[in-house]
Amino acid sequence: MAQASAPMAAATPARDLGRDLAGLALILAAGLAGYWLFPDNLSFLTRLISVALLVLSLDLIVGYCGIASLGQAALYGAGAYAAGIACLNGVTEPFLLILIGAAAGAVTGLLMGTVMLRAHGLPQLVLSIAIVQLLHEAANKAAWLTGGSDGLAGMVPAPLFGLFEFDLWGRAAYLFGLGLLVAVFVALKLLVRSPFGMVCRGLKEDPLRVSALGISAFPVLLRMFVISGAVAGMGGALGAISTQVVGLDSVSFELSANALVMLVLGGLGNLYGALIGTVVFMAVEHVVAAIDPFHWMTLVGALLIAIVLFAPRGLSGTLDEAARILARRPRRAGP
Amino acid sequence: MMNRRIFGRLMQAGALVLAGGLGLAGAAAADTVKVGIIGPFSGPFALQGKNFQAGVEAWLAQNGKSVAGHDVEIVYRDLPAANPQQARALAQELIVRDKVQYLGGVYFTPDAMAITPLLKQGNVPLVIFNAATSAIMTSSPLVVRTSFTTAQTTTPLGKAVVDRGVRKFVTAVTDYGPGVDAEIAFKKAVEAAGGQVVETIRMPLNTTEFSPIMQRIRDAGAQGVFAFLPSGPPTLGFVKSFNDTGLKQGGVKLFATGDLTQESDLPALGEAASGMITGFHYAVSHDSDANRRFVAAAEKAIGGPGQLSFPAVGAYDGMYVIAKMIAATGGKQDAEKAVEAVKGLAWESPRGPVRIDPETRHITQTIYLREVAKDDKGHWINKEIQSFPEQADPGLAK
Numbered sequence: 001m002a003q004a005s006a007p008m009a010a011a012t013p014a015r016d017l018g019r020d021l022a023g024l025a026l027i028l029a030a031g032l033a034g035y036w037l038f039p040d041n042l043s044f045l046t047r048l049i050s051v052a053l054l055v056l057s058l059d060l061i062v063g064y065c066g067i068a069s070l071g072q073a074a075l076y077g078a079g080a081y082a083a084g085i086a087c088l089n090g091v092t093e094p095f096l097l098i099l100i101g102a103a104a105g106a107v108t109g110l111l112m113g114t115v116m117l118r119a120h121g122l123p124q125l126v127l128s129i130a131i132v133q134l135l136h137e138a139a140n141k142a143a144w145l146t147g148g149s150d151g152l153a154g155m156v157p158a159p160l161f162g163l164f165e166f167d168l169w170g171r172a173a174y175l176f177g178l179g180l181l182v183a184v185f186v187a188l189k190l191l192v193r194s195p196f197g198m199v200c201r202g203l204k205e206d207p208l209r210v211s212a213l214g215i216s217a218f219p220v221l222l223r224m225f226v227i228s229g230a231v232a233g234m235g236g237a238l239g240a241i242s243t244q245v246v247g248l249d250s251v252s253f254e255l256s257a258n259a260l261v262m263l264v265l266g267g268l269g270n271l272y273g274a275l276i277g278t279v280v281f282m283a284v285e286h287v288v289a290a291i292d293p294f295h296w297m298t299l300v301g302a303l304l305i306a307i308v309l310f311a312p313r314g315l316s317g318t319l320d321e322a323a324r325i326l327a328r329r330p331r332r333a334g335p
Numbered sequence: 336m337m338n339r340r341i342f343g344r345l346m347q348a349g350a351l352v353l354a355g356g357l358g359l360a361g362a363a364a365a366d367t368v369k370v371g372i373i374g375p376f377s378g379p380f381a382l383q384g385k386n387f388q389a390g391v392e393a394w395l396a397q398n399g400k401s402v403a404g405h406d407v408e409i410v411y412r413d414l415p416a417a418n419p420q421q422a423r424a425l426a427q428e429l430i431v432r433d434k435v436q437y438l439g440g441v442y443f444t445p446d447a448m449a450i451t452p453l454l455k456q457g458n459v460p461l462v463i464f465n466a467a468t469s470a471i472m473t474s475s476p477l478v479v480r481t482s483f484t485t486a487q488t489t490t491p492l493g494k495a496v497v498d499r500g501v502r503k504f505v506t507a508v509t510d511y512g513p514g515v516d517a518e519i520a521f522k523k524a525v526e527a528a529g530g531q532v533v534e535t536i537r538m539p540l541n542t543t544e545f546s547p548i549m550q551r552i553r554d555a556g557a558q559g560v561f562a563f564l565p566s567g568p569p570t571l572g573f574v575k576s577f578n579d580t581g582l583k584q585g586g587v588k589l590f591a592t593g594d595l596t597q598e599s600d601l602p603a604l605g606e607a608a609s610g611m612i613t614g615f616h617y618a619v620s621h622d623s624d625a626n627r628r629f630v631a632a633a634e635k636a637i638g639g640p641g642q643l644s645f646p647a648v649g650a651y652d653g654m655y656v657i658a659k660m661i662a663a664t665g666g667k668q669d670a671e672k673a674v675e676a677v678k679g680l681a682w683e684s685p686r687g688p689v690r691i692d693p694e695t696r697h698i699t700q701t702i703y704l705r706e707v708a709k710d711d712k713g714h715w716i717n718k719e720i721q722s723f724p725e726q727a728d729p730g731l732a733k
Binding site for chain 1: 377
């Protein structure tokens, strides 16, 4: 909240641009490093990108608008199923499938936002859970369309640019996912810096004051919900394309809750926080589960408790704090 | 802000270096055949995963850790709930990084469906220890299955109960894939045998209050009820409600597949389930020397009696099949040759005589009619009362 707006106010546009470019270069470098350093883990890394898009989309409404949601997977699942169903019906071009996922997520976001924005606080949270549960049950019931609990299987996306197949090694899927993530990240960075993004933040921090300026909250928040839906839908579509199966877990409460955990871990209201949270949570989970497949959940649970106790503002918030303290010290020591 | 970003990247790099290091440590030594086992080893289904592990460990304890001179190394990977994305990632890493020659396990159908597209390119066969939907077998020619399908266990049950003089049935199944499969298979079998299903009830997942359903069963005037629910607490609630509403005392018979009365649930079900008749491929109490040896080894592996149930026997037989594959290929990686070698393979399993059907690569086996009863030591068991040998999967039969 405060930590998100304080550096914003202090920074000049030129410095912002420099930082954004540096941040973007880092994401791209880290992504490509992942490709070269871990050529055997690309399926996992692709899954990580898919979930990162979900967590970014959740950050848009939780972190920037202050809307409580434990149902974000409804949007992710809508994108995944839409892309999967389209793929089974002959639309196999990956870029088109991503667009279909985005559209399905946006439409679901519009509906979900319309319902959820009628409430505030806890009732809003309950509504989000109800919506994701309803969609989960709908996907289970409509087995003729979604495959129900057996999953929607058998989709074969066309090769990327007609050249690179989505195969066992997962190189095409990963680079495709990385490209998508970078493009979405740039777009979202511009979005949250825009006047529209500022209004959203304002609504989160002081809705009364914003409405006194003559801005109506509902359409603004609904627009953000649609954008969030499109981002989550793209994540779902990426998951569907790279896995070639869509399961009921992609519209589950568990996935929604996990996304919120990753977001809180990384830090709210900060796009980098969403990425850091996803990477740290999923990488730790993946590595620990491989070391001890029988008791790893205990270790991950302990880690989460430790972070919430010692870094209540998330990893990015705590790092921010540390950076500020470090930056202040030499200034005081100087003349 | 810069520091934060750098730190984030460092965290990622650190975590991934760790992951890479593990991969290196796990790189194959000379002539070790690696087998990757994917199952639910934590979370709500951990007991089923433990049964996978117990079956595998029991096989290794009895047959040693090498096959035809090739050391066998097992790599376990945890997949706590149905999650195809994670299943694909785990299978891909097992194949590409850990260089496993065989994949085994898999509890849920969507996970199996996510793994099968990788098999051909990876040159790896998949031996399924559980996932029980017929369609998996048609998704790749490199899949072999040592478990059962719902249609396979339900079809003989439907015939047997009509033969026992029950004519009018109501089916009550949980409204999800396996439940609907069971309902369809049971209805078909009952009608083929001259019985009648007067009402089909589909109960929403997570139903906890069953008395309205019992009322519908009573109103339908059925002589018998066929039920299918996920094992565990829902089954317990269903069976208790069946008794409390007086249906059992009223002479209505309760039938189900063996998933509902798996041995690990029997102590809790106990008296309430007494007399319940089920159709299934394996009872821990099965009377044979092969089974007694298996149970002794598997109970030791799982760490105590009372936790052992059907997934363990699927894993045990799966290991038998994998061992035959390793022997047939001389420890070389050749998925097609390996699968070819076990087509038609027949052996004596702890569950009875079994065979891999050469056409479908699914296991052909005896299905037993069992009754929940007490053994002479006072433990609740699934007592086998009738057997139907040589049952293939009707879902795959042409």
